[in-house]
Amino acid sequence: DAGVIQSPRHEVTEMGQEVTLRCKPISGHNSLFWYRQTMMRGLELLIYFNNNVPIDDSGMPEDRFSAKMPNASFSTLKIQPSEPRDSAVYFCASSLGWGEQFFGPGTRLTVL
Amino acid sequence: DQQVKQNSPSLSVQEGRISILNCDYTNSMFDYFLWYKKYPAEGPTFLISISSIKDKNEDGRFTVFLNKSAKHLSLHIVPSQPGDSAVYFCAASVLPGLGYGNKLVFGAGTILRVKS
Numbered sequence: 001d002a003g004v005i006q007s008p009r010h011e012v013t014e015m016g017q018e019v020t021l022r023c024k025p026i027s028g029h030n031s032l033f034w035y036r037q038t039m040m041r042g043l044e045l046l047i048y049f050n051n052n053v054p055i056d057d058s059g060m061p062e063d064r065f066s067a068k069m070p071n072a073s074f075s076t077l078k079i080q081p082s083e084p085r086d087s088a089v090y091f092c093a094s095s096l097g098w099g100e101q102f103f104g105p106g107t108r109l110t111v112l
Numbered sequence: 113d114q115q116v117k118q119n120s121p122s123l124s125v126q127e128g129r130i131s132i133l134n135c136d137y138t139n140s141m142f143d144y145f146l147w148y149k150k151y152p153a154e155g156p157t158f159l160i161s162i163s164s165i166k167d168k169n170e171d172g173r174f175t176v177f178l179n180k181s182a183k184h185l186s187l188h189i190v191p192s193q194p195g196d197s198a199v200y201f202c203a204a205s206v207l208p209g210l211g212y213g214n215k216l217v218f219g220a221g222t223i224l225r226v227k228s
Binding site: 004030031032033035041042043044045048049050055056091093095097098099100101102103104105106 | 153154155156157158201205207208210211212213214215216217218219220221
């Protein structure tokens with residue numbers, strides 16, 4: 001198995017632009033998580049899905065952030081409009097139930 | 113409010129010695145605790161876990177200790193190796209119902225450097 005796949009690996013954009021991060025979870029996993037890592041706040045959970053349904057989005061910072069999971073093999077995290085303070089590394093992880101979470105390599109986002 | 117705290121941003125240890133990484137939590141409802149390891153430019157990888165019904169769990173060179181009364185856990189690495197140099201994250205959760213994902217709360221991480 002290729003593991004959790006994230007794209008792009010790096011994204012540089014200008015303030016105000018829309019950013020879309022993509023994630024393909026491990027086949028057969030039914031839970032998907034989006035995390036953000038910053039120096040100030042460490043690794044924080046933004047939202048997680050179970051069987052493609054959003055279960056907890058309490059970590060989503062603002063309405064500018066949205067996430068979707070249209071099917072079991074794909075999820076997106078969108079930021080519109082982006083701001084410099086959104087600069088961070090965004091990780092996607094998947095698991096089977098409450099088993100081990102497997103993380104993707106992350107997307108490093110820089111908003112200028 | 114940080115529910116999981118790793119108060120040491122970094123730790124430097126000599127190869128062959130013991131590394132002890134510490135973690136404190138505030139939420140008494142947490143019943144499952146994990147340690148993840150992260151290398152640069154990679155995602156975190158699971159290292160070891162412990163349930164609240166235990167006070168120790170061992171896996172090779174890695175041992176996690178849980179002190180529920182103090183709301184404290186620690187990760188011991190013996191002997192430490194240069195390849196152990198990484199960021200270590202402590203995480204905690206309340207185990208969900210069957211079939212649901214585990215909502216983890218992470219600490220800020222501790223950078224471990226093992227010198228050869």
